[in-house]
């Protein structure tokens with residue numbers, strides 16, 4: 754959900770943690786943001802401009818678009834290899850609309866084992882993303898978009914985390930630590946229940 758802090762000069766831990774989970778536990782990593790960015794740049798996409806506007810404004814794209822991309826990626830993965838039915842779904846659900854879309858589309862098709870909550874101070878997240886922005890080419894790695902993203906997070910995403918918390922589904926990790934320290938905590942969680 755959120756990125757975290759590293760000493761200056763180090764990369765954000767997000768990607769490193771995701772690929773380590775994939776490697777160690779055999780999950781397929783699907784990032785809602787990546788899927789949306791791919792769709793945005795697909796020639797002929799009817800949603801390209803809409804997606805770009807939402808991303809720049811730090812707002813959450815209507816779930817019909819996001820869930821169809823996610824579902825297709827999941828279906829394709831399992832069609833290629835029926836054993837591959839464990840997914841690390843990253844950056845989703847981000848708001849009530851996302852959650853409703855998930856429940857509607859995935860009811861009886863997928864179990865949510867738990868929600869990994871990478872908790873991190875907002876300023877640290879902004880600092881990491883600004884650092885990433887030096888090379889990412891992302892249109893939302895700038896202070897203005899990042900502040901809008903934090904606003905969306907506090908207003909729309911936090912309540913979803915709280916809801917999963919009440920269902921006993923949230924596993925919280927302090928993401929302000931180093932990649933190794935964050936992964937160590939993640940391993941404890943996955944070893945127990947992943």
Ligand code: C5P
Nearest residue numbers: 785786807808811812813814844845847
């Ligand atoms: O997670 P990531 O940083 O890749 O998300 C970038 C942007 O993609 C979000 O700020 C939002 O505009 C969009 N997004 C979305 N719905 C999601 C995930 C991402 O609209 N579930």
Ligand code: MG
Nearest residue numbers: 784786843844
């Ligand atoms: Mg992401």
